Amino acid sequence: MKHLLFALVFIVLLISGCNQKPKEKDKEAASEQVFAKFEKEADDQVKFPVYDYEGLEPLLYKDDGKTYIINFWATWCKPCIEELPYFEKVNAEQKDNNVEVVLVSLDMPSMWKSRLEPFVAKKDIKSKVVILDDPKQNDWIPKIDKDWGGGIPATLIYNKDKRGFYERGFTYEELNEELVKYIN
Amino acid sequence: MKILKILGLLALMVSLGAFSGKFTSGEDGYSIGDIATDFSLKNVDGSMVSLSDYGEAKGFLVIFTCNTCPYSVAYEDRINALDAKYKSKGVPVIAINPNNPAKKPGDSFAKMKIRAANKDFTFPYVLDEGQKIYPQYGATRTPHVFLLESTSQGNVVKYIGAIDDNSHNASNVDEKYVENAVDAMLAGKEIKVTNTRAIGCSIKA
Numbered sequence: 001m002k003h004l005l006f007a008l009v010f011i012v013l014l015i016s017g018c019n020q021k022p023k024e025k026d027k028e029a030a031s032e033q034v035f036a037k038f039e040k041e042a043d044d045q046v047k048f049p050v051y052d053y054e055g056l057e058p059l060l061y062k063d064d065g066k067t068y069i070i071n072f073w074a075t076w077c078k079p080c081i082e083e084l085p086y087f088e089k090v091n092a093e094q095k096d097n098n099v100e101v102v103l104v105s106l107d108m109p110s111m112w113k114s115r116l117e118p119f120v121a122k123k124d125i126k127s128k129v130v131i132l133d134d135p136k137q138n139d140w141i142p143k144i145d146k147d148w149g150g151g152i153p154a155t156l157i158y159n160k161d162k163r164g165f166y167e168r169g170f171t172y173e174e175l176n177e178e179l180v181k182y183i184n
Numbered sequence: 185m186k187i188l189k190i191l192g193l194l195a196l197m198v199s200l201g202a203f204s205g206k207f208t209s210g211e212d213g214y215s216i217g218d219i220a221t222d223f224s225l226k227n228v229d230g231s232m233v234s235l236s237d238y239g240e241a242k243g244f245l246v247i248f249t250c251n252t253c254p255y256s257v258a259y260e261d262r263i264n265a266l267d268a269k270y271k272s273k274g275v276p277v278i279a280i281n282p283n284n285p286a287k288k289p290g291d292s293f294a295k296m297k298i299r300a301a302n303k304d305f306t307f308p309y310v311l312d313e314g315q316k317i318y319p320q321y322g323a324t325r326t327p328h329v330f331l332l333e334s335t336s337q338g339n340v341v342k343y344i345g346a347i348d349d350n351s352h353n354a355s356n357v358d359e360k361y362v363e364n365a366v367d368a369m370l371a372g373k374e375i376k377v378t379n380t381r382a383i384g385c386s387i388k389a
């Protein structure tokens with residue numbers, strides 16, 4: 001991404017350099033500022049994909065033979081943090097069983113850099129982490145499950161044959177107990 | 185004729201869909217139209233608070249909230265604003281902390297007092313000691329609002345859900361669910377949106 005930006009800046013500079021006219025100097029300065037801003041934003045960009053519900057939806061309906069465990073969590077949610085190690089463990093143990101865990105963070109934008117990134121790094125989380133940033137919660141919560149009130153932790157388990165939603169926390173044993181219903 | 189049949193079928197499907205999508209708040213909690221229980225819970229000022237203390241009230245905004253949940257914190261100013269707007273119209277806010285302080289030390293009674301003082305809460309902020317009230321209401325998360333209307337039969341549940349449609353940012357709110365519901369109730373009109381959902385912190389009992 002960074003390389004691409006540098007290349008863009010270079011090309012723009014090259015073009016503007018060729019057509020340099022005194023009166024365009026101001027314009028050039030302005031465009032450099034814009035690029036400087038772009039670069040800063042690229043540096044600040046959070047490491048995980050950020051989706052609205054529409055962007056997330058394809059991850060909730062994959063039809064590739066795998067069983068997906070989609071866990072909705074946030075760094076501020078204590079019971080979510082408590083159960084995360086179980087999801088990590090299952091993700092590692094069941095990989096060969098065609099099971100994949102996706103951790104959907106509901107952290108607020110102000111927490112992405114300050115809390116979410118450091119947390120994922122510190123805990124060395126191996127499961128895929130994505131961010132769901134869609135404030136219109138009353139619209140998308142019932143699309144994920146018609147009975148979900150919006151409390152977290154909450155987990156969706158699905159494959160092409162079966163789908164289940166759990167507005168609750170899991171222990172390692174409970175998660176495995178539930179999972180076997182999908183993979184056998 | 186065929187088109188009519190198809191249209192009829194479609195209407196049927198839509199209405200069935202509407203029913204199957206009917207939202208109930210928790211397994212044992214209240215639905216719209218139920219009579220809500222009264223309570224006697226300790227306020228941060230040391231007094232005991234009950235709905236029956238408010239002889240003149242037209243209704244109540246019972247809001248389950250707490251000190252620690254970021255979504256609750258994000259709504260603190262908006263809850264103060266609701267109280268400022270509706271207390272004088274006969275619909276005061278009563279905030280209940282449903283969390284068990286033994287499980288969530290940040291939600292202790294002492295910390296509630298500090299939070300209420302720091303944020304200048306204009307409404308009672310009571311602790312659901314023993315966590316007995318929130319399951320009867322069917323609150324599942326914080327913040328979780330129950331609008332009640334005082335009637336001769338008791339306090340009738342009129343709205344259950346979120347305060348508005350944008351927890352992140354008060355200035356980007358499109359729909360003020362609670363305000364719309366209270367305004368309609370006070371005007372004797374039908375409340376259009378009676379159930380909404382929002383991400384919140386699950387209650388720790």
